[in-house]
Amino acid sequence: MNFSELKRLLKELKSVAPCRECGHIFEDTEINVVGTLHDQGFFVGHCPVCQHDLLINVHVQARRPAHRSISKRGPSNSPSLKPITQNEILDLCNFLKDFNGDFSSLFSKQ
Ligand SMILES: [Zn+2]
Secondary structure, three states: OOHHHHHHHHHHHHHHOOOOOOOOOOOHHHEEEEEEOOOEEEEEEEOOOOOOEEEEEEEOOOOOOOOOOOOOOOOOOOOOOOOOOHHHHHHHHHHHHHOOOOHHHHHHOO
16 A cells, blocks of 8 residues: 555545544544555544543555456465454554664564
8 A cells, every 4th residue: 555545545434433432533644654554544533522542543545456367377476365353443442552762672573
């Protein structure tokens, strides 16, 4: 997902994902990007009215045609991906709450 797609997605999110508790329409500054994958985005909206946090997962459909050419080499050898579970998303949110942005320390822990 590139920056312009992310920007467009945030604009759409504001109109279709109001606060579930009070209906507040989120402003740009009230939605944080947790992360993006190929065709998915994870966002957290913080409502200043009722202090409710909303975790938003968006799956973007590709604009490419639905059909694909079949390779002469046969099916891909890439492993199939498991769906992301709710617990994995919560783990990510908990990790990001305390993460100070120090990637060099994070990757040197291994
Ligand atoms: Zn609210």
